[in-house]
Amino acid sequence: MMNRKINVILTGFGTVGREFVRLLEEKGPTIQQTYGVELQLVGVAGRNGFLYDPDGLDLETLLACGKGSAALDQYAKHHQLSLQETVFCGDVLVESTPTDIVDGGPALSYIMRAIDNQMDVVALSKGALVTAYRDIMNAAKAIKVRVRYSGATAAALPTLDVGMYSLAGCRIERIEGILNGTTNYILTKMHEDRLTFEQALSLAQEKGIAETNPALDISGTDSACKILLLANSLLDTDCTLRDVRIVGVEGITPKDIERSRARGKRIKLIAKAYRESDGVSIEVSPVELEQDSPLAGIAGTNKGVWFHTDLMGTVCIVGGASHPRAAAAAALKDVINLFRRD
Amino acid sequence: MMNRKINVILTGFGTVGREFVRLLEEKGPTIQQTYGVELQLVGVAGRNGFLYDPDGLDLETLLACGKGSAALDQYAKHHQLSLQETVFCGDVLVESTPTDIVDGGPALSYIMRAIDNQMDVVALSKGALVTAYRDIMNAAKAIKVRVRYSGATAAALPTLDVGMYSLAGCRIERIEGILNGTTNYILTKMHEDRLTFEQALSLAQEKGIAETNPALDISGTDSACKILLLANSLLDTDCTLRDVRIVGVEGITPKDIERSRARGKRIKLIAKAYRESDGVSIEVSPVELEQDSPLAGIAGTNKGVWFHTDLMGTVCIVGGASHPRAAAAAALKDVINLFRRD
Numbered sequence: 001m002m003n004r005k006i007n008v009i010l011t012g013f014g015t016v017g018r019e020f021v022r023l024l025e026e027k028g029p030t031i032q033q034t035y036g037v038e039l040q041l042v043g044v045a046g047r048n049g050f051l052y053d054p055d056g057l058d059l060e061t062l063l064a065c066g067k068g069s070a071a072l073d074q075y076a077k078h079h080q081l082s083l084q085e086t087v088f089c090g091d092v093l094v095e096s097t098p099t100d101i102v103d104g105g106p107a108l109s110y111i112m113r114a115i116d117n118q119m120d121v122v123a124l125s126k127g128a129l130v131t132a133y134r135d136i137m138n139a140a141k142a143i144k145v146r147v148r149y150s151g152a153t154a155a156a157l158p159t160l161d162v163g164m165y166s167l168a169g170c171r172i173e174r175i176e177g178i179l180n181g182t183t184n185y186i187l188t189k190m191h192e193d194r195l196t197f198e199q200a201l202s203l204a205q206e207k208g209i210a211e212t213n214p215a216l217d218i219s220g221t222d223s224a225c226k227i228l229l230l231a232n233s234l235l236d237t238d239c240t241l242r243d244v245r246i247v248g249v250e251g252i253t254p255k256d257i258e259r260s261r262a263r264g265k266r267i268k269l270i271a272k273a274y275r276e277s278d279g280v281s282i283e284v285s286p287v288e289l290e291q292d293s294p295l296a297g298i299a300g301t302n303k304g305v306w307f308h309t310d311l312m313g314t315v316c317i318v319g320g321a322s323h324p325r326a327a328a329a330a331a332l333k334d335v336i337n338l339f340r341r342d
Numbered sequence: 343m344m345n346r347k348i349n350v351i352l353t354g355f356g357t358v359g360r361e362f363v364r365l366l367e368e369k370g371p372t373i374q375q376t377y378g379v380e381l382q383l384v385g386v387a388g389r390n391g392f393l394y395d396p397d398g399l400d401l402e403t404l405l406a407c408g409k410g411s412a413a414l415d416q417y418a419k420h421h422q423l424s425l426q427e428t429v430f431c432g433d434v435l436v437e438s439t440p441t442d443i444v445d446g447g448p449a450l451s452y453i454m455r456a457i458d459n460q461m462d463v464v465a466l467s468k469g470a471l472v473t474a475y476r477d478i479m480n481a482a483k484a485i486k487v488r489v490r491y492s493g494a495t496a497a498a499l500p501t502l503d504v505g506m507y508s509l510a511g512c513r514i515e516r517i518e519g520i521l522n523g524t525t526n527y528i529l530t531k532m533h534e535d536r537l538t539f540e541q542a543l544s545l546a547q548e549k550g551i552a553e554t555n556p557a558l559d560i561s562g563t564d565s566a567c568k569i570l571l572l573a574n575s576l577l578d579t580d581c582t583l584r585d586v587r588i589v590g591v592e593g594i595t596p597k598d599i600e601r602s603r604a605r606g607k608r609i610k611l612i613a614k615a616y617r618e619s620d621g622v623s624i625e626v627s628p629v630e631l632e633q634d635s636p637l638a639g640i641a642g643t644n645k646g647v648w649f650h651t652d653l654m655g656t657v658c659i660v661g662g663a664s665h666p667r668a669a670a671a672a673a674l675k676d677v678i679n680l681f682r683r684d
Contacts, residue, residue, distance in 0.1 A: 023653070027511060035510070156654035158508035165507055166500035168377070168678040169369060169671060294660065297639065306661075311365070311671035312498035313663030318636065319648075321655030329511060329653035336510040 005038045006339050007090035009119070011045040011110045012097035016124055016151075018067045019328035020094060025059040027332070036341035042090055045110070046072040049083025086110070088117035092338060094331050096151075100127040101216075101225060101241065108132055111147075115139045122334040124151035124327060126225040130241060133232045148334035153229050154179050155330040156320030157303045163234040170309035172234050176272035177305030178298050179226040181322040182210045182217040183249045183269045185301045187286075190257050191266055192299075197252055209301055220248035220269060220284040227271035227282055235273055237280045247285035260288050266296045294318075347380045348681050349432035351461070353387040353452045354439035358466055358493075360409045361670035362436060367401040369674070378683035384432055387452070388414040391425025428452070430459035434680060436673055442469040443558075443567065443583065450474055453489075457481045464676040466493035466669060468567040472583060475574045490676035495571050496521050497672040498662030499645045505576040512651035514576050518614035519647030520640050521568040523664045524552045524559040525591045525611045527643045529628075532599050533608055534641075539594055551643055562590035562611060562626040569613035569624055577615055579622045589627035602630050608638045636660075
């Protein structure tokens with residue numbers, strides 16, 4: 001098998017972007033051998049500019065430089081390079097800048113410019129896709145490039161792949177899932193250890209599960225972004241966040257939990273998208289589930305999703321690690337699947 | 343999007359083969375529209391010969407003729423055709439003859455001849471792959487064609503796809519699952535309704551869940567075939583059924599079930615393949631699981647599988663309908679994924 005060399009450009013060098021580079025370094029030889037693809041990182045864009053070497057960056061040195069734009073500065077100095085304007089001259093863009101759900105932020109312009117330059121796109125952050133799904137897809141279709149975003153739709157829990165490949169040929173009638181690990185951890189702790197919402201949130205923050213600003217998670221917005229992308233991809237909708245009915249978990253009290261427990265039920269934050277006679281409804285809200293229902297059994301930071309189909313019945317997927325390395329692995333998977341030659 | 347016309351040859355016109363044709367008829371227009379592929383059935387091989395029309399068979403008439411080789415005879419008569427020697431002049435073979443795990447049976451020769459004629463292969467039956475996995479794969483690699491077999495590895499429960507695509511880039515350390523619906527139904531009935539093995543088997547036969555000759559299922563052989571194919575595909579082994587330690591469910595008594603119940607456990611027929619220091623072990627046997635373990639919760643004819651990976655943690659998939667239509671849908675999925683242009 002002849003190896004194919006693929007030039008990768010990475011935008012954003014935060015925790016997940018750096019994990020992606022680490023995986024390229026650790027897994028490079030195995031990927032070449034298994035999939036016939038040599039992945040070469042030629043550029044990384046940070047806040048201060050674009051680190052570019054058409055012959056491939058030295059991954060070991062880059063990783064040793066730390067993370068963020070400071071690391072790019074340091075690498076440039078070490079190799080006597082200058083940071084420059086970002087150029088999109090590679091085979092695939094891996095987009096990992098912070099999620100901006102207001103207008104997509106820099107991610108959106110990176111993605112559109114990559115597409116204009118005939119690059120395939122693998123998105124890790126959700127903002128661009130959530131705010132401009134149809135624009136991105138139309139542009140990609142016109143230029144005949146591909147866009148993948150496993151990292152933005154529950155990452156190591158396979159959702160998009162399963163919908164697109166494993167269920168190809170089926171009509172997906174309904175998707176429902178627990179798509180956010182932080183809120184599931186909070187609800188699990190409230191149920192199992194009888195903590196208040198505030199106590200459970202603090203614990204999640206102490207453990208590094210919840211971010212310092214947990215608003216996106218606890219408001220249900222993160223779950224809404226994921227189910228929105230799944231609906232747009234798999235149920236042929238053309239929706240934005242404004243079309244999603246969102247209720248978060250902030251208002252849930254120990255009394256609510258007790259009441260559920262007394263009825264033999266459990267409260268979970270459920271994201272769902274389902275076909276109705278007049279279209280598709282998408283919503284995120286806390287739902288009381290029977291204790292023995294499969295989604296009720298998903299505990300802690302675990303996630304899970306159900307697909308209801310016409311031909312293959314119901315397929316349920318649970319698990320997938322939720323650390324940054326696993327998110328990076330989801331992007332790596334997308335890159336491999338775009339270019340594999342095995 | 344320009345549609346691509348794909349000529350399909352089907353071998354075997356039993357229950358599942360016929361369901362495949364029915365799906366081609368029902369879903370043809372949607373498949374064209376969604377995936378840019380026009381699937382045209384040009385030939386069907388049965389015991390009495392090969393029904394062939396290079397312009398495409400008339401699916402509605404074929405379905406109206408019933409099933410099996412009698413249906414092919416009737417169609418030929420109706421259209422003033424003669425059954426002939428099988429010719430492999432299409433883009434893809436869909437192999438659906440009965441599973442023969444002794445030497446692969448006609449399926450093996452069909453598959454090898456299709457590969458020789460540069461056709462891709464989608465297998466529904468297990469026999470050829472179980473008996474000659476390496477030969478088939480080597481031949482396919484040499485001719486540069488592709489072989490898919492979702493229908494032979496738990497069908498509507500996605501296993502092979504998830505391992506190949508959703509977990510691409512990961513090292514799969516261990517696969518374990520409940521891969522046979524009939525034995526899971528029997529064990530569920532023994533546990534929940536305190537039936538004896540014989541009573542549960544009779545019930546499964548009455549309901550059409552177990553076949554008249556249930557030997558392949560209850561001996562654990564069917565599960566062994568599936569885990570063997572998953573190991574060969576995803577753990578780089580080159581094993582045959584002789585390498586699989588197999589214990590079936592025939593010997594399980596109500597006393598065994600009671601003993602498990604008293605310990606808060608459940609007996610399940612678990613198929614597993616896992617890496618050890620000196621290679622990969624593959625085995626099928628009844629295992630006592632904790633009541634609250636996720637595989638213990640898989641009841642009735644449901645199936646499920648766990649993948650343990652280095653990068654993405656554990657991913658568990660449960661469900662997938664187990665009727666013939668769902669098995670046919672698994673083959674249709676494979677065909678779509680081989681040729682899709684969306």
